[in-house]
Amino acid sequence: MEEYSTSKVIRSVEAFLEIGFKLAGVYITYLAFNFCGEFLFEGDFNSDTLFSLLMLPALYVLKTAHVIVSPYFVQVKISGIEVESRTGILTQRLDKLNLKTVENIEVVTTLGGRLFKYSTIYLYAHGSWVRLPFLKKPNQIKLKIEAKLNTINGN
Known part of the structure; x- marks a missing residue:
């Protein structure tokens, strides 16, 4: 298998910047509601309640912080007959898909991926799919997969 x-x-x-922007959004929301509360209620407004209400969204954002280090624990391998994706830090996930069952290929590219030439490729088969995350040179890999599919299917 070729890695x-x-x-x-x-x-x-x-991923770090994305989490930072989400937290900044929660903070801006806090500042906006705090300003509105002090403006509308003058001295009767207690910002501690607002702060405690906005802690839950901040904790929800921080819960996904593992995505910052997850790219370091990804392996993608492709052979002539199957693809394999191994992901995970503590719990590892091995996902395999036989190429002869592939029906559709999807390439998802984020803004950073467009700037730095990487994408995630999804291969779909009847009843299953496999995710090949953060691949460099995704268009070349997609063409290689399509060529292998044509060879397997006899086209």
Whole structure:
């Protein structure tokens, strides 16, 4: 099986920035509601209640912080008959799909992926799918997979 390189540092930075922007959004919401509360209720407004209400969304955002380091634990391998994706930090997930069952290929590219030339490729088969995350040179890999599919299907 041939192993393909994945974007690690750039994807981690992108995930870090995404979480930072979400937390900044929660903070801006806090400032806006705090301003409105003080303006409308003058001295009777207690910002502690507002702060406690906005802690839940902040904790929800921080719960996904593992995506910052997850690109360092991704392996993608493709052979002539199957694809394999191994992901996970503590709990590892091995996902395999036989190429002769592939019906559709989807390439998902984030803004950072467009700038730094990496994407996630999804291969769909009847009743299953496999995710090949953060692949460098995704268009070349997609063409290789399509060529293998044509060889397997006799086209």
